Amino acid sequence: xxxxxxxxxxxxxxxxxxxxxxxxxxxxxxxxxxxxxxxxxxxxxxxxxxxxxxxxxxxxxxxxxxxxxxxxxxxxxxxxxxxxxxxxxxxxxxxxxxxxxxxxxxxxxxxxxxx
Amino acid sequence: xxxxxxxxxxxxxxxxxxxxxxxxxxxxxxxxxxxxxxxxxxxxxxxxxxxxxxxxxxxxxxxxxxxxxxxxxxxxxxxxxxxxxxxxxxxxxxxxxxxxxxxxxxxxxxxxx
Numbered sequence: 036x037x038x039x040x041x042x043x044x045x046x047x048x049x050x051x052x053x054x055x056x057x058x059x060x061x062x063x064x065x066x067x068x069x070x071x072x073x074x075x076x077x078x079x080x081x082x083x084x085x086x087x088x089x090x091x092x093x094x095x096x097x098x099x100x101x102x103x104x105x106x107x108x109x110x111x112x113x114x115x116x117x118x119x120x121x122x123x124x125x126x127x128x129x130x131x132x133x134x135x136x137x138x139x140x141x142x143x144x145x146x147x148x149x150x
Numbered sequence: 151x152x153x154x155x156x157x158x159x160x161x162x163x164x165x166x167x168x169x170x171x172x173x174x175x176x177x178x179x180x181x182x183x184x185x186x187x188x189x190x191x192x193x194x195x196x197x198x199x200x201x202x203x204x205x206x207x208x209x210x211x212x213x214x215x216x217x218x219x220x221x222x223x224x225x226x227x228x229x230x231x232x233x234x235x236x237x238x239x240x241x242x243x244x245x246x247x248x249x250x251x252x253x254x255x256x257x258x259x260x261x262x263x
Contacts, residue, residue: 136250
């Protein structure tokens with residue numbers, strides 16, 4: 036079965052320090068992978084996506100993620116956290132091999148940024 | 151402005167009282183879907199539609215109905231709501247094709263008493 040595992044439900048960092056949010060996926064075929072962010076009481080916003088081009092993907096607000104097929108990982112990073120980065124982050128996969136646009140969501144990682 | 155709109159944004163209702171949550175997009179997208187978000191579970195797909203008059207069940211369709219009579223609209227219908235349908239609901243749309251970025255509505259927070 037296709038799935039996504041976010042390894043940490045909560046991550047806390049200090050402002051100005053690096054951010055690492057971990058995601059592993061399971062897919063029989065070449066997947067499409069996304070990171071979405073949800074700020075408190077807001078909808079979902081796309082941060083970045085991987086669709087089989089470059090394995091290092093740059094997104095908005097200084098975030099990037101690297102697709103590592105050998106590790107089945109798609110971790111999200113940012114060199115320096117900002118207070119405005121505090122939000123919930125979802126790793127998402129569209130499994131390969133089918134025509135559907137169905138998104139499979141991880142359970143989310145809540146990022147707290149301390150001053 | 152390209153957007154997905156949902157109405158209402160907040161709703162409190164009682165068990166068994168039929169309700170409809172509307173979803174509309176102005177981007178001429180073929181694909182539309184509904185998700186529910188529950189703490190610790192992420193988002194789970196309820197129903198989806200690949201085009202007008204084409205709908206199918208997602209992972210958690212029980213207790214829900216949908217229709218797709220027009221390309222821009224994809225209402226979610228709860229014929230007889232129950233407390234376990236208390237949740238945050240999101241509508242999403244995209245062009246058909248599995249790699250397409252999906253655009254989400256602002257969400258509808260539903261409380262069923």
